[in-house]
Amino acid sequence: MPYIPVASHLPGITGLLEYRMDTAAPIRALTQFLLRGPNTLSEGERELIATIVSNGNECQFCTTAHAAAADVLLGNPSVTNAVIKDHQQAPVSHKMKALLEIARLVRISGKAVTDTAIQAAKQAGATDLEIHDTVLIAALFCLYNRYVDGLATAMPEDPSYFDQLAVRLVQHGYNRLPQGYDHLKK
């Protein structure tokens, strides 16, 4: 049971973003820009950063949602699974391994990010902007994961919810749907 009254047809973050809509607007806009805006990291790569952080924070809703979105965007579910298991052994570029390592450290603490980790990313070809965006995406998911679990939001009853959510995140991104979410009511 969520700790505050959120709409029962909106599990996870969706109900919270509808509960307080003024703060939801910049949170959504920030996420849309970071995960879908123009970037030298692909949308799939950015979803992998969101996934590894959410998994580390043990946030089931966010992990499942962003893994599903990454799977659709990467076109190959084995990549996300491998990243969750051990990003250093996953079939991603050296640059992505180094950026995922930075994301892993940011999740622990901002202070945990070492010069060594930053140098490894730069040597693998990461730009300052890519490092910046990796850190901010990782930090943003430390917000989301705590918001979602700190208020004990619900998981969807039907696991196929995440397939539909992944399609929505790929097709529409993170902006609020213009028609709202009443169509999700059973």
Add this chain to the structure above:
Amino acid sequence: MPHINLPQEVPGIRSLVMYRPETGKYLYELVQLLLRGESPLSAADRELIAAYVSYLNNCEFCYQSHAAAARCLYGEQKELVDEVLQDFATAPVSPKLKALLVIAGKVQKLGKEVQPEDIETARAAGAGDRDIHDTVLIAATFCMFNRYVDGLGTTTPEYVSDYIAMGERISTIGYVLPNQSK
């Protein structure tokens, strides 16, 4: 030394939002709404929650600047801020604020740490849905800001007294992007 090529002349979050204004504008909009927008919690109490979470995350810049802002907003009661940061259990604040600080401290560790008993204690002390929501979201937001500020190795002001002016600025004009304020 910052990990990336940030503007040299400004510390902390300000160097980051100048580096990437496209994300900075949303970050400032969020913190302005959360700490100054409509809420059952006073601006001073909200700054205190931000300072407390930043203190637990060991983020010097955020902790010092929000503690300074909270001191300004509490005015004559400014000593509360340091009493709470040292040990809020014995600090002269309301049972409701104490219960909300417990929740904020748990959110700082991990979302899952917040237990139904913590929420019940807060409600029994008079906290409503929005008090609880806003506390959790402020704590979560500062877990983002603290990681952003420290994860990129931003600089901190040379003197602790530099935070006094910062606290005065954000307690009067709020959160305004560096290129839009003097």
